[in-house]
Each structure stands twice: as structure tokens, then as C-alpha cells.
Amino acid sequence: MHDLTLEDIARMAGVSPSTVSRVLNNLVGTRSKAREQVLKVLAETGFQPNAAARSLASQRSQVIGLLIPAPASTILHNPAVLQLAEVVTQACHERNYLLSLFLLGSDTDEQQILPKITRKGFVDGLIVRGADDRASDPLLHRLSDSGMPFVSFGRPIDLDTISYVATDNATAAYTAIAHLLTLGRRRIALLVGSLEPYASQERLTGYRKALTDRGVPVDEQLIAVAGMSDGYGATRRLLRHAPDAIFLPTRMALDVLRVLREANVRVPDNIALIGFEDLPLAQQTDPPLTAVSQPMGAIGKHLVGMLLDIMENGAEPPRRLLFPQELLIRQSCGAMRTS
């Protein structure tokens, strides 16, 4: 017993394949008896059309892909990626697209796997999480060459032909630092994993500007680079320069808190903390971490909206969208001190 095809359904319903196809795609004007009949057979059989045949004939798969460059280190330490996946998935479903996630584990993957993903007839468009830890992202170049419509989450550095949605890290940093200044902090440190990512540069910019605007001198000793994993060492070094606040990557919060505990420095009394991003971890630390947060729901909707726009109207001119971020005040910066 072979699988049912649309023709079988047509026969069973006593109509032509065309009619079944129309019913399946809701393309029938009035509700005729033919339609009713088809609907009945459809329900009885639980028929689902063959996806490949449909894609081939219609030249659309109704699938959008989300590309995630994921050397284990990156993704496992970055729950934000998951959140992106969730909101984009949701946004796609709302617009009647299916979302497929693809993990590109290595550079090899990018060369072997990416071409299979960008093949025509597979997905209709792609959303990419820009690898913002490289000045030039080869992935984006490859995508441009592939001809597949796509948008980037994160600002591409060296290509101004790419459509993207990004968040404004400079302003976010400015806001965070300004908040700390308002709370009376003066020796505010900036801790980053690396200075290379564009995001880090933006934060540094916002950091400097906030201080300068208020006439607080920038002490270069208070700008620390942790490297990918050693938040512990970097914080210890930082402590020698007596900061009274640290603007840090949220994922390093545990390391930082441990150093402070060992040094008997109390949060937020002796030192205030604000995290770059709002990971679940921020709510679990002791004290809970004040953090900068991105409006991920809206970002997801706009990524999908922008992509559909490009799929329909072409990639020219490139679209750009910069989202503001928000400061979520918790206990680590002392703003909620009951005093």
C-alpha cells in the first residue's frame, strides 16, 4: 500500500487533482459541494501533500532557515542564541513559515554544509547570527555569493550591502555607565571577553562617552580583557585598581562574584555590578544581576519581516534596523537598596 497522493484524494472525492490542490491551498472562492467533499476525504485520510513535489512545482518551500555558527564554545556559553532561535521560530510560525535551525560547527561545516543549505528548493531564505567576533565574516560573504535571500542578526562589519537587525550596544553601555555614575560610582571598570568583537568596541565607545560627558576621567587601568574564559584572573587584576563598579559580560558573573567574595568585597555596597546581557543566570546570582536587555521578541519579528520583504522585493537596497536596549535593574548595582 503506497502512500496516498493528491491524485488518490481527487479520485476518492470524485474531483480533479486541480481542485484538491486548490482546497489544500485555500484558493477556492465560494464553498461549493466539491470543496466539502474534498475536505471530507482530506479529514478521513489525514492526507499531507508531498513537500518535495510541492516545492518543485511552486518554487517555494515555505521554510526559512536560521544559521547558527556554533563552535561548541560559543553556543554552549551563550543562551542568547537559544532565545534568538525561539523568537524567530515563533515569528516564522505566525507567518506560516516553518523554521529550520542549522548548526555550523566548524569552518569545514561552512564549506561542506552551507552549499547544501543554500541550494534552491530547500529553504526560501536565511537568517544568520553574525559572528561578531571576527572583523570579516566569511560566512556572510559566502551567503552573498550564494544568491539566497538572507538577513543578519548583528551588524556586518565589512559589507554594507547586507540587510541586518542589530542592537545598539554603544547607547546601552552609555546608559549603564550613566546609571552607575548617578548612583555615585566613579571608578567604573569595563570588563570584556575580547576587544575584537564589534560589540565590544561599541560598548567601549559608550563607556568612554558616558564618563567623559560627566567629566569623569577615563582610567585605562579599569579597562580589562578577560580572554575567552578567564574572568577570574582578569577580575583579580582589576581589583588592584580599586574599582567601585564593574560593567561585565553576564556570562562571567560567577567568576567575578567569586573573586569579590574571596576578597571580601561586598556587592553592591563596596562594588556595583551590571551585566552586558540578560541571561537566565542574571536572576540566579547572589545578588541578582542588574543587566542590559535586548527586546528579543520584537527583534525576531523584524528579522522575519525583513527577510520576507527581501524575498518578495529583492535585496536592494539593503535594510537596516537598530534596536535600543533596556536596563533591567536588580540588586547588584545598589539602586534598590532599602535605606
Next chain:
Amino acid sequence: MHDLTLEDIARMAGVSPSTVSRVLNNLVGTRSKAREQVLKVLAETGFQPNAAARSLASQRSQVIGLLIPAPASTILHNPAVLQLAEVVTQACHERNYLLSLFLLGSDTDEQQILPKITRKGFVDGLIVRGADDRASDPLLHRLSDSGMPFVSFGRPIDLDTISYVATDNATAAYTAIAHLLTLGRRRIALLVGSLEPYASQERLTGYRKALTDRGVPVDEQLIAVAGMSDGYGATRRLLRHAPDAIFLPTRMALDVLRVLREANVRVPDNIALIGFEDLPLAQQTDPPLTAVSQPMGAIGKHLVGMLLDIMENGAEPPRRLLFPQELLIRQSCGAMRTS
């Protein structure tokens, strides 16, 4: 200028479409000059065959799907899911399949989206992360009905027709508790998020058996249920019964450690800790957490291998595979005390 098709390539290379197809699929015995010619044109044009057409004609998409039931709460708190995705992706790539990840955010998704995923011509098979927090998983039933080949990661409770790979939580718990007993602990507590998941039941079984086997009485007061998020409260309550060790969900490590710190109970001197699973978090806590670990790499390979086997040879009889787990000894249980 329309996209190139295989016929175009054939024309350009002066051969028939069949020949191009054969070269594309490495189906040519000897290396003839025709083959060379095609290869040259292929390289020059960067031609990629249309995925839909290929799937339709060959009745295979060379794509495997990984289904992740992901109400935000679950996935965001469960980095283990990411690890699963990574190892399965890797295993698929090694066997020349593409892996697509699908997030099923809600029950609605399962009803709206799942049928699109199980349509013929879309993916060739599915791997599902069994939602082990429900006694009966409707998703697995739906999949069974769909006719799509699939395997589950995690043991299905109420269906013995399903092929799966799982890990042996009972033995793992037994090992962990035995280790604590060896270290001289006697009042060993078991903390779980909920008792419902099958995994919890298995751990409880192993816990009881380990104690009983050594003649240590089971104190029911030392078995605590935290609920999804309140590890803090549960640990405080637990503390009233003076445990000298806790076997806990690793994701609750921060909460537990906070309570202990507040109560001036030192780890591992006064209390030993072992986590259920080996999340990245386990290495970041202070002290680093001894934890039970699953051989994820091997699990990924076997999931894919089992699925391919089913795709080729049918789902009967169901395959089953139970993996042992390993105890990763770090500082939180005192086994490495330098004394």
C-alpha cells in the same frame, strides 16, 4: 538569466543530463573524459542541484530532523539540549546527512507544525528528545501515527514499540551515592525538581538501593522536591534535617550553594555535593561540582545510526540502547581533598 539547471550543465559539457547526474552523485565507475568535462563545468559554474527536484525524483532528501519540544522554560534552563543538538548534527554530517533542528514551542506548535515536518519529501527521519516530564508523551504518539521513521532520546514510558537511546539514571545515581558513602557520608539527601519525570524515579531507585545495599537507613526527610525553580527554598528546608551530602540537579547548584553559604555550611567539608548532569555550570561553581556525565558524543552517533537502520530496514522490531553514565570527580564532594 534563470538559474542553471542540470540540463544547462549537460549542454555546456556536451553530455547528457544522465551523465551529469551520475557525476554529481559519484556513480561513475571509471573516470572517463566525459566525467572530467562535467567536473570542469561544475567547478566553473558552482552549480548546485535543486533540492526539491532531487528529493522528488529520488524519494530521499538526505535530511534528518531533530525535534526539540521547547517551552522556553525547558530549553533555556537546559544546556544539555544544546549539546544533544551538537553531537547529533556532527554525527549526521559524518554520514552525509544534513541536520535540521525544529523547535516545538507549544502544544499548538505540535499540532500545527509537526504535520508539516512529517510530510513525505521533507525529512527522511526524525530524532526526538523525549519530554520525560510527562508520563505519556503525545508527541511520540503523533510521530508513531505519522509513519515517519524516528528514534527517541530518552526512554518512552508508555510505548514499547518505540526505538530509543537512553542513559541509565538508576545506575548513575547508585554510583554517585555509593561514592558519597565511601567518603564517609551517611545523611545523604536527594534533591529533585519534580518526582514525575521518569528520570527522577530512576534516580530515586538508585538512591534507595545504594543506601540499602550498605545498610544505611533511608530517611524520607532527606528526599526533597524543589519544584521547577525554587531550589533555594527546598535547600533551606533540607538543611533542617542536617544532611552531610546532597545529590542535586546541577542547574540548581547556584541556589544550593547560596543557601549553604548563608548558613555557613562549607563545601565539601561540612557537606558534599554531586550534580545529576554535567552542565558547563558545573565547572564554574565554587567549588567546581562533581557531576554525573553522559557520553554525549557516543549517544549522538548511536541515535543517528539507529535511525538510519530504521530508515533502511523498518521500525520492527524496536531497537533499544541504554548508556552508562560516568562520575566526574571535581572538588565538591571532598574526594580530592589534599589532606
Next chain:
DNA sequence: TTGAAAGCGTTACCAT
């Protein structure tokens, strides 16, 4: 080894 041609299961155009 290579080519011709018949599908694969839809959609969409053109009639009716």
C-alpha cells in the same frame, strides 16, 4: 560508459 525517456507528486495556466 553513455543516452533517451519515463516518472516523482505537486502547482498553475488555459480552457471550459
Next chain:
DNA sequence: ATGGTAACGCTTTCAA
């Protein structure tokens, strides 16, 4: 509103 039929771009069988 419905049916007939030609694509869609590839794989695969059968001959040569």
C-alpha cells in the same frame, strides 16, 4: 468553479 495538462528539475531504468 472545475478539469486537463504542461511544467518543475532531477533520478533511474532500460537500451545501446
